[in-house]
Amino acid sequence: MDRQSTIGGFLMALKGTKFKHYSTELKLKAVKLYEDGCGSYDSISEELGLRSSTQLKDWVKKYRNGELFDDQRGKSNSFHPFTGHPKTNFDSIEEERDYLKAQVEYLKKRYPNILGEG
Numbered sequence: 001m002d003r004q005s006t007i008g009g010f011l012m013a014l015k016g017t018k019f020k021h022y023s024t025e026l027k028l029k030a031v032k033l034y035e036d037g038c039g040s041y042d043s044i045s046e047e048l049g050l051r052s053s054t055q056l057k058d059w060v061k062k063y064r065n066g067e068l069f070d071d072q073r074g075k076s077n078s079f080h081p082f083t084g085h086p087k088t089n090f091d092s093i094e095e096e097r098d099y100l101k102a103q104v105e106y107l108k109k110r111y112p113n114i115l116g117e118g
Contacts, residue, residue, distance in 0.1 A: 020051055024069050030056050031063045 026048065033044050034056060041053040041060075050056060062069060090096040 022050070022055075027059045027069045028063075031059050034060055035063075 030044055030048055030050070033039060034041065038044065039047065041056050044050075045053040045056050059069060087099055090099065
C-alpha cells in the first residue's frame with residue numbers, strides 16, 4: 001500500500017507512515033565515501049540501502065557546513081510563549097511583565113488584523 005498522498009501539488013506522507021532512521025555512524029560513513037570519491041550520490045545510496053540519494057545530499061551539505069546530523073523535526077530554538085504549560089509562578093513582577101509582553105507580541109504577529117493594525 002502506498003503511504004503517500006498528493007495535496008496541493010506536494011507529495012505528503014500519510015499519518016502513521018513509519019520513517020527510516022539512520023545512525024550517525026552510517027551517515028558519516030556515507031558522507032566519507034562520497035567525499036573520498038568512492039561513488040556518486042546514487043551509487044553510494046544504493047550500496048548502503050538508503051531510501052533516497054537526496055538524504056545523502058542533505059548529509060553531505062550538513063557535513064560541509066559543520067552542522068550536526070541530528071533530526072531537527074519538531075524542534076525549535078526560538079522562544080514561543082505558548083509552548084508547554086502556561087507559566088503561573090514568577091520570581092519577580094518584571095519577569096511576569098516580560099512574559100506577558102512576549103505573549104502580546106506573539107499574538108500581534110500571529111493575528112495582525114485583530115486590533116485593526118497591519
